[in-house]
Amino acid sequence: MNSIPIKGKPSVNPTVHVFLGFDGLSHSAVTKARERGAFSGWNLSRFIPMFPATSDASWTRILHTGRFAGYEYGHYDPRHDALYNTAVEGLLVHAIPPLDSLAHLLPEKVRAPVYYEAFDHHASDYLSSVWSYERPVFGWYRSLDHLFVALAGRSEKQHTFSAYVLEGDVIGHMLSEEDFVDVLVALSERIQEFKRRHPERTFVFTLFGDHGMDSVRKPPPYVMDLRNQLRTVGITPVDTFGQADAVGGPAAVAVLHTRVTYVALHARPQWAMEVARRASTAPAADLVIARGVSPGSGYPEDLEWVDAWREGALAARFGYQRSTDTYWLPANMNWAALDLPVTFEPGAESGVFSDETLFAATAERTYPDFFFRARTSLEPISVEFPADALVSLRDPYMSEGFRVPLVGGSDLASAASHGAMHGKGSVSALLTEERSLPATVRSDTLLELFPSLSEHMRERGLTLLPGADGASLDYAQLR
Incomplete structure (x- = not known):
């Protein structure tokens, strides 16, 4: 749809808030990227996800969207006393989420999680996830091209834009933390370049992840x-x-x-x-x-x-x-x-x-x-x-x-991982240009800190569910 030239008036939406959900965004890698000058002037927090720190359940918790059957596509269903999406089957449905337009025709056990609907943009085509696993860094830069084209088009009419970036998780699993730091530096540079090319509006970016990466190679x-x-x-x-x-x-x-x-x-x-x-x-x-x-x-x-x-x-x-x-x-x-x-x-x-x-x-x-x-x-x-x-x-x-x-x-995919209770693979990052942040943020409270994101999700037709009892924190009390 971004091939259709649509022009809006900057006076209508002079400020655009951009939220990037970055899969596998490691706090350690972000810190190293900032040492190289990336995301200068942004506010950074340690972002603590749920346990187990794994993508599907974690994104669902962070965004308060409809529940997923299990922690990932592979799950046990006590209603039918059956295991679903195990082994390679689980990998395939995880790597190739069903097309949203076909979701109602698919069995519940292989439907894409609802959190995908929270994002204006995710992936670049039906098989982009597969290409990303084959050529992670190429997939990353290809994904950025599509992301910023989509942002340029949507920002003509929208006050808020959200996107899901898968490739960070792929690079984390398959390459080194140094490779991950490189692509973060490249993302920071692309953000600054995009702002220079679009001076007609003020773009305010926020990045947040679903889990970290332990950077421990598994023999x-x-x-x-x-x-x-x-x-x-x-x-x-x-x-x-x-x-x-x-x-x-x-x-x-x-x-x-x-x-x-x-x-x-x-x-x-x-x-x-x-x-x-x-x-x-x-x-x-x-x-x-x-x-x-x-x-x-x-x-x-x-x-x-x-x-x-x-x-x-x-x-x-x-x-x-x-x-x-x-x-x-x-x-x-x-x-x-x-x-x-x-x-x-x-x-x-x-x-x-x-x-x-x-x-x-x-x-x-x-x-x-x-x-x-x-x-x-x-x-x-x-x-x-x-x-x-x-x-x-x-x-x-x-x-x-x-x-x-x-x-x-x-x-395969053994360069690093995540999911354990230990902080190595759990601690993600939250960094933003929008506001000051506590030193550490519980991921369940993201929408409290950024109400414009929750408002945008409701505008997209999502019903936001209650989080865990007692999830909210009085961050002022912690300082």
């Missing part, structure tokens, strides 16, 4: 199928709960989500805790987050409990009270072992902490925003069918996710 022996390790620790991998019931012991449906650093497990309630405990003893496991139980008397009855398991032991347990947006932490846990700096009154058996207090204490620790991210990972917010346990992998392990015959093997 082939560490690109693994977690189901093999689950068998060795006494968990039977199955494809359905029907099969699990026939096992008569610890069994779980494992959803292998492309080449990321987490694995989702679904288990019958009576086996969920034992599955989480045993899974934490697998060599690849760092932490396993699962639903927990109350440690005993002395706590309100309305608390919802979350457990974190490590090497077969309970590493953390806490309760959350929705009515007060507070967390109850037992004092007898070794919180320091998880780099979680919480303190208790002398002799106290537990402590009560506000969300702001725990966010400030953990935002820049090993597991950023640990308490909020752990509990919401198990809730049906952006994910319709959340897992019963989530395995956060340790470096340098990565889920194999898929095998593509005759292509790449274990080396």
Whole structure:
């Protein structure tokens, strides 16, 4: 449509706010790009996404759009007791989102996520994602060409423009962080060039990402199928709960989500805790987050409990009270072992902490925003069918996710990854010319900080859903 010359009056929309959703935007890479002069004068925050830090669920949470079935296209549906979009099938529907115009004709399990509708522009043609994986840097520059042509056309009539940029994630998975920094510097230069070519309007840019990149290359022996390790620790991998019931012991449906650093497990309630405990003893496991139980008397009855398991032991347990947006932490846990700096009154058996207090204490620790991210990972917010346990992998392990015959093997897309609770692959970036920012921002609150983006999404016909309970933060209180 941008081939049709449409002219607007700059006096009608003298300022255009541009929002770029940048897949795989790493805070580390942005910092290095700024050291080379990129995005000079912009405001930068650490941007903390949900756990697991993976694209489809994370974009859905950030933009408050309609829920996605699973954390990615590959998911388990308890309504039908079936796994969908596993292995190469999941990769293909992830890389080639169905055309929006055909969405109503496609099965629900392969429809594109609703968050695509939040963007005025994404991709350059039906197969652009495939070309990007074949030639990442070429795909990046080709994508920028299309992006800025679209922006030039839309800005003639619109006050706000939004676009989704996939290629950063591709470059992050397949090339080096230095390559990623190079394309960020190129993007900064293109933005400045675009502004010089369009002096008739003021363009105000904001970039935000769905997750970071850990920049840890995964050696082939560490690109693994977690189901093999689950068998060795006494968990039977199955494809359905029907099969699990026939096992008569610890069994779980494992959803292998492309080449990321987490694995989702679904288990019958009576086996969920034992599955989480045993899974934490697998060599690849760092932490396993699962639903927990109350440690005993002395706590309100309305608390919802979350457990974190490590090497077969309970590493953390806490309760959350929705009515007060507070967390109850037992004092007898070794919180320091998880780099979680919480303190208790002398002799106290537990402590009560506000969300702001725990966010400030953990935002820049090993597991950023640990308490909020752990509990919401198990809730049906952006994910319709959340897992019963989530395995956060340790470096340098990565889920194999898929095998593509005759292509790449274990080396394919193994230069870096994301998804784990650890900050290396989680922490993304938020940078903007529009306003000042807190040092660290919870990604769930993006639309609160930029109401023009939420207004634009509503103008596009989107219904914005509520986020997680207690997601909002009083950032002024944190300064």
